[in-house]
Amino acid sequence: MARFALLALLVFALGFVPGKGLAGEPFVPSWIKNDPAAKTVAMEIVSDWNQVERYRRDNIRTDIIDFNGYWGGNLTIMVPTGWTVKIDFINGSSSFRHSLMVTRVYAQSEMPVKLTPEDAIWEAFTNPPEGIKTNERRQLNFVAKQAGNYFLACARQTHLMDGHWIGFEIQNGIDRAVAIVHDDKFPLEQPPGRP
Numbered sequence: 001m002a003r004f005a006l007l008a009l010l011v012f013a014l015g016f017v018p019g020k021g022l023a024g025e026p027f028v029p030s031w032i033k034n035d036p037a038a039k040t041v042a043m044e045i046v047s048d049w050n051q052v053e054r055y056r057r058d059n060i061r062t063d064i065i066d067f068n069g070y071w072g073g074n075l076t077i078m079v080p081t082g083w084t085v086k087i088d089f090i091n092g093s094s095s096f097r098h099s100l101m102v103t104r105v106y107a108q109s110e111m112p113v114k115l116t117p118e119d120a121i122w123e124a125f126t127n128p129p130e131g132i133k134t135n136e137r138r139q140l141n142f143v144a145k146q147a148g149n150y151f152l153a154c155a156r157q158t159h160l161m162d163g164h165w166i167g168f169e170i171q172n173g174i175d176r177a178v179a180i181v182h183d184d185k186f187p188l189e190q191p192p193g194r195p
């Protein structure tokens with residue numbers, strides 16, 4: 001009986017911890033470069049990084065618009081509090097304008113139809129907010145002043161509602177910027193994001 005109770009406890013502890021989502025291990029992708037001495041992280045974020053690969057695989061256009069192959073919060077970037085963030089933003093789309101903006105967290109039901117410059121945290125957004133053209137690039141620099149959860153989102157038309165956002169978390173107590181893929185939000189049939 002005691003053995004059974006112990007087993008039940010073990011099963012509970014391993015498999016049914018409330019709030020434990022499916023997430024991979026934190027990793028430093030090739031497009032994140034940490035400089036701990038300067039408390040600075042540089043990252044390159046490409047819009048529609050996977051558009052061509054998706055099209056090649058299925059020969060149909062998908063509704064997915066992405067940042068480095070991630071969308072709808074299936075990746076979270078974590079940055080230490082107080083660090084300077086330097087994002088090299090490139091529009092890799094072959095057809096659409098895109099932008100990049102730091103915003104608060106939105107539930108799907110409360111997302112605005114369109115983000116405006118007033119929605120930008122620390123005025124961090126690429127200009128013009130309606131998006132840069134195909135193959136254009138912008139540098140977006142800001143200080144990760146306040147610990148908490150944010151979005152990196154696209155302010156183009158309805159792109160936020162359409163899933164053109166990833167998670168952005170500013171954390172105390174971490175010593176470098178990392179990323180986590182949320183496998184439960186990443187359909188297996190989709191090509192993987194940028195490593």
Ligand SMILES: [Cu+2]
Pocket residue numbers: 065097098099154155156159164
């Ligand atoms: Cu977009």
